Amino acid sequence: MRILVTNDDGINAHGLKVCEQIAREISDDVWVIAPEHDQSGVSHSLSLNDPLRLRQIGERHYAVKGTPTDCVIMGARHVLPEPPELVISGVNRGRNAAEDVLYSGTVAAAKEACVLGIPSFALSQAYTSANKQQPHWNTATTHASGIIRRVLKAGIPRDVLVNVNFPDCTPGAVKGVSVASQGKRDQQLLHIDARHDGRGNPYFWIAYARGGVRPTGRDGTDLYALADNRIAVTPLRLDLTDEPFMNKLAPLFG
Numbered sequence: 281m282r283i284l285v286t287n288d289d290g291i292n293a294h295g296l297k298v299c300e301q302i303a304r305e306i307s308d309d310v311w312v313i314a315p316e317h318d319q320s321g322v323s324h325s326l327s328l329n330d331p332l333r334l335r336q337i338g339e340r341h342y343a344v345k346g347t348p349t350d351c352v353i354m355g356a357r358h359v360l361p362e363p364p365e366l367v368i369s370g371v372n373r374g375r376n377a378a379e380d381v382l383y384s385g386t387v388a389a390a391k392e393a394c395v396l397g398i399p400s401f402a403l404s405q406a407y408t409s410a411n412k413q414q415p416h417w418n419t420a421t422t423h424a425s426g427i428i429r430r431v432l433k434a435g436i437p438r439d440v441l442v443n444v445n446f447p448d449c450t451p452g453a454v455k456g457v458s459v460a461s462q463g464k465r466d467q468q469l470l471h472i473d474a475r476h477d478g479r480g481n482p483y484f485w486i487a488y489a490r491g492g493v494r495p496t497g498r499d500g501t502d503l504y505a506l507a508d509n510r511i512a513v514t515p516l517r518l519d520l521t522d523e524p525f526m527n528k529l530a531p532l533f534g
Contacts, residue, residue: 284364288385348389367393370403463501
């Protein structure tokens, strides 16, 4: 099986090495194509107004001066001798649950593979402020390949990608796997962090409170699974149509 590994944290991110290790547990035909620099939060952006720069850094290892979406397209349409049979994106440093999937470059890379008709997974490792610099990467390496194999054996429907989040705990502390729906975060946790530089000029960070907050809403979501030290496996569809509301709107317009 030919596997393309990518991410949004950049070619030098430790999580990319972790993702490559996971891929090599599944196949020995692994290619790594990742952004030259950190592209976290770029979502499904395409570089339409700038040229893509491709740099080979090793055998079957390439850096692209572009977005995660660019990397998947570059790999599938140019670099690999034949399109990949599987795309694994990650392992992201930090979870990609709830509304994160709308912003995440990690999820977007898997989404682009899905657009191209390639089965794909987005992998993310949760952390808290206490272990931000050293997340429990071995939790992902211990459990990821087994999950990927089982899902591939069952078969992934066309136009569906699989988002996998690993909890912030050691591998042995994982309580199991939850097939979960996409959660919804308490938006009161989103805030603007206002600061001043050395010259007294204001600047701002978009900030999100992490850790220590029990998820709101219903159980059975990715947020609840992670809070309970369970791996969250969430299938995501490309089709964003809300059919119930579409059916309600239809009579209004004849």
